[in-house]
Amino acid sequence: MFLACTRDCYDTCIFRPIYEGGRLARLLPIGDFPTLGFTCARGAADVKRLNSPRRVKRPLLRGERQTLEVSWERALEELSARLKAADPSRIIHIDYDGNQGLLTWYFPARLFNLLGTAATDYSICSSEGHEAIKLHWGRSYGAMPEELSKRPVVFWALDAATSFIHGWALAKRAKNPVAAVDVVWTKTMKSADLPVVVRPGTDVVLALGISREIIQRKSYDAEFVERYTYGFDKFVEYVDKFTPEYVEAETGVPRTVFYKLVEFYLRRPITVIGFAIGRTENGGDAARAISLIHALLGDPAGFFYSNSGAWGINFAYLRGLHVAKPSKVVPMGLVGARISEFDVVYVWNANPVLTLPQGDRIAAAAERGDITLAVHTPFMDETAEAAHIVLPAPLYLEKDDVVYSYWHNYLVYNPAAAQPPGEAIRETLVMRRLAEMLGVADHQLMREDPWEAVDVAIRGAGVTLEELKERGVVRLKPPNYYTYPTATGRVEFYSETAARRGLPPLPRYEPPPRDRLVLTFPPNPLYTNSQFRDVYGEPPPLVRMNPSDYVGDCVVLWNEYGEVKLRAVADPEVPRGVAIYLGVGKDLEGRPINAVSRGEPGPYGGTPKLYTTYVYARTC
Ligand SMILES: Nc1nc2c(c(=O)[nH]1)N[C@H]1C(S)=C(S)[C@@H](COP(=O)(O)OP(=O)(O)OC[C@H]3O[C@@H](n4cnc5c(=O)[nH]c(N)nc54)[C@H](O)[C@@H]3O)O[C@H]1N2
Ligand SMILES: Nc1nc2c(c(=O)[nH]1)N[C@H]1C(S)=C(S)[C@@H](COP(=O)(O)OP(=O)(O)OC[C@H]3O[C@@H](n4cnc5c(=O)[nH]c(N)nc54)[C@H](O)[C@@H]3O)O[C@H]1N2
Ligand code: SF4
Numbered sequence: 216m217f218l219a220c221t222r223d224c225y226d227t228c229i230f231r232p233i234y235e236g237g238r239l240a241r242l243l244p245i246g247d248f249p250t251l252g253f254t255c256a257r258g259a260a261d262v263k264r265l266n267s268p269r270r271v272k273r274p275l276l277r278g279e280r281q282t283l284e285v286s287w288e289r290a291l292e293e294l295s296a297r298l299k300a301a302d303p304s305r306i307i308h309i310d311y312d313g314n315q316g317l318l319t320w321y322f323p324a325r326l327f328n329l330l331g332t333a334a335t336d337y338s339i340c341s342s343e344g345h346e347a348i349k350l351h352w353g354r355s356y357g358a359m360p361e362e363l364s365k366r367p368v369v370f371w372a373l374d375a376a377t378s379f380i381h382g383w384a385l386a387k388r389a390k391n392p393v394a395a396v397d398v399v400w401t402k403t404m405k406s407a408d409l410p411v412v413v414r415p416g417t418d419v420v421l422a423l424g425i426s427r428e429i430i431q432r433k434s435y436d437a438e439f440v441e442r443y444t445y446g447f448d449k450f451v452e453y454v455d456k457f458t459p460e461y462v463e464a465e466t467g468v469p470r471t472v473f474y475k476l477v478e479f480y481l482r483r484p485i486t487v488i489g490f491a492i493g494r495t496e497n498g499g500d501a502a503r504a505i506s507l508i509h510a511l512l513g514d515p516a517g518f519f520y521s522n523s524g525a526w527g528i529n530f531a532y533l534r535g536l537h538v539a540k541p542s543k544v545v546p547m548g549l550v551g552a553r554i555s556e557f558d559v560v561y562v563w564n565a566n567p568v569l570t571l572p573q574g575d576r577i578a579a580a581a582e583r584g585d586i587t588l589a590v591h592t593p594f595m596d597e598t599a600e601a602a603h604i605v606l607p608a609p610l611y612l613e614k615d616d617v618v619y620s621y622w623h624n625y626l627v628y629n630p631a632a633a634q635p636p637g638e639a640i641r642e643t644l645v646m647r648r649l650a651e652m653l654g655v656a657d658h659q660l661m662r663e664d665p666w667e668a669v670d671v672a673i674r675g676a677g678v679t680l681e682e683l684k685e686r687g688v689v690r691l692k693p694p695n696y697y698t699y700p701t702a703t704g705r706v707e708f709y710s711e712t713a714a715r716r717g718l719p720p721l722p723r724y725e726p727p728p729r730d731r732l733v734l735t736f737p738p739n740p741l742y743t744n745s746q747f748r749d750v751y752g753e754p755p756p757l758v759r760m761n762p763s764d765y766v767g768d769c770v771v772l773w774n775e776y777g778e779v780k781l782r783a784v785a786d787p788e789v790p791r792g793v794a795i796y797l798g799v800g801k802d803l804e805g806r807p808i809n810a811v812s813r814g815e816p817g818p819y820g821g822t823p824k825l826y827t828t829y830v831y832a833r834t835c
């Protein structure tokens with residue numbers, strides 16, 4: 216029996232559950248690939264969370280004066296009455312990756328798609344890079360995990376030592392050289408053989424400069440270029456202006472370091488392109504340009520961004536998109552700003568009040584009574600605190616599900632390993648009951664048993680549910696790296712696919728302003744986004760900045776979105792013009808840090824540019 220961690224994390228650790236006295240006592244990381252016998256601070260604390268005092272155990276209804284525990288019947292009657300009263304386009308569901316199980320995250324959206332409500336574009340994390348890379352490759356998947364131990368690795372916009380610990384361990388244990396590209400000195404940067412500090416939002420220039428140099432030196436793979444690519448000549452012409460001098464002037468990377476990185480690339484490394492790149496200024500364009508270096512090198516499995524599309528799992532089927540569609544799609548970074556378009560907001564598997572740009576506006580709208588906010592969650596988080604209806608959900612260890620990884624190719628059947636507390640009920644069942652109350656239970660989308668839907672969805676990955684349940688873990692086939700579903704059927708240096716959609720055919724660069732302080736968010740080792748504060752407490756309301764940007768030990772960071780008040784530390788290790796807040800959290804007054812973060816969607820996949828949030832600083 217195996218269990219896979221369902222958190223939004225590259226690693227998707229696989230464990231063996233250890234029982235003592237009939238109760239789940241701990242999770243033992245498997246010694247084999249890909250978990251290598253160790254896990255993180257969160258994986259080590261999961262069992263403890265089963266009995267956390269922060270668990271929601273019974274449905275709650277918030278009234279004028281007090282919050283009451285109520286029966287499921289009463290809570291769902293209230294919710295279905297609100298849903299019935301609202302125009303479907305004024306209902307939105309916000310769900311993200313608090314738990315990556317197929318039944319927990321994906322399947323419940325069926326009901327909302329059937330009702331024709333609004334949905335988000337699921338863009339908060341990685342869609343910008345997915346869509347950007349697809350413009351050239353027709354797909355966004357890349358290297359298989361084992362490759363990280365076979366070749367040099369470049370971690371680009373990713374603090375792998377903190378947020379991708381098994382990828383990091385594979386690269387480090389192999390003793391091949393490691394390079395890193397970041398805007399600050401993270402743990403990864405400090406232990407990389409070649410750390411490269413870039414100015415925020417300028418990675419695209421660095422990547423195009425590397426391509427220019429590879430072309431100039433005639434070090435590209437002419438045979439691959441000839442046989443598999445399209446638009447090489449236009450690309451050659453385009454990159455010509457990205458000279459080492461221009462690269463240095465725009466990115467701040469000294470020429471000596473730039474040449475070292477070029478030489479690093481001539482050793483055919485794997486580039487791990489961090490999802491974070493898509494959350495930066497020019498980030499989608501950077502992802503495009505970085506991926507194209509590997510086309511020049513004739514190495515179509517040379518980059519790794521996300522392998523979620525590699526296995527053939529039919530996520531759209533789970534969400535019922537083969538039959539029904541949302542009436543409107545709102546970029547995740549703009550839900551807070553556009554909250555007046557809605558009457559009912561239903562949340563599961565996410566904590567948008569804290570994690571989305573301007574998520575505080577969702578809480579404010581609920582407080583004013585402008586929206587009905589309902590959330591299905593295992594924990595009393597910020598969204599639950601603001602909600603009118605709170606429904607208790609089981610944690611991943613308390614329900615069976617199927618778990619995939621966006622990094623490795625092991626599909627896992629997770630059996631339930633513990634009893635849910637109180638009256639916690641799984642997501643699929645809540646949807647079933649709601650469907651009955653709303654009179655749509657007979658629709659084909661709701662009639663299909665959730666497990667049957669999972670069986671259909673994973674067939675494309677070459678496995679049946681029966682086989683998966685029997686074996687516990689199934690190793691999936693690596694994808695084909697030599698077919699390119701683009702407009703021309705080739706890897707497009709010059710993207711006809713983009714041109715047909717009215718998008719720039721070549722990666723574009725808009726110089727970011729240099730006179731603004733950039734607030735960015737390297738990962739915090741103790742949490743996954745907003746999770747695990749029940750174990751490790753609140754992260755400190757602290758920002759670190761260069762002494763030349765420091766204005767005092769209490770600082771107000773402000774911009775057009777709002778302001779936050781933080782404790783400040785002057786740190787010469789932080790480059791000028793950058794301010795760091797680790798991960799997700801709040802300010803000194805309990806306001807979400809994301810009250811100031813940038814919600815503006817990126818041009819390709821709509822991901823908000825929150826990691827390049829421009830702010831001004833003043834003393835408190
Ligand atoms: N411990 C821990 N692990 C996690 C998470 C967590 O919260 N904590 N979150 C999980 C999730 S949801 C995700 S998406 C992944 C996060 O993975 P990613 O988002 O892919 O990357 P991070 O490791 O958060 O690191 C992002 C890095 O980008 C840098 N950066 C910011 N702006 C720029 C820029 O313009 N250029 C470049 N080159 N770098 C820039 C930041 O300084 C930071 O070090 O990790 C997962 N794992
Ligand atoms: N300032 C700042 N903001 C960020 C980021 C950052 O680095 N800095 N990172 C961004 C990124 S990369 C991401 S992916 C998003 C993540 O944004 P979210 O997906 O909102 O983040 P999590 O904190 O992982 O929220 C997960 C929620 O799901 C709930 N949950 C966990 N398991 C289950 C379950 O089985 N069932 C149900 N119903 N609920 C469950 C948890 O209790 C938690 O409240 O945040 C983004 N926001
Ligand atoms: S959060 Fe990531 S590293 Fe930690 S147990 Fe889960 S998958 Fe493993």
Ligand SMILES: [Mo]
Nearest residue numbers: 223339340490
């Ligand atoms: Mo993420």
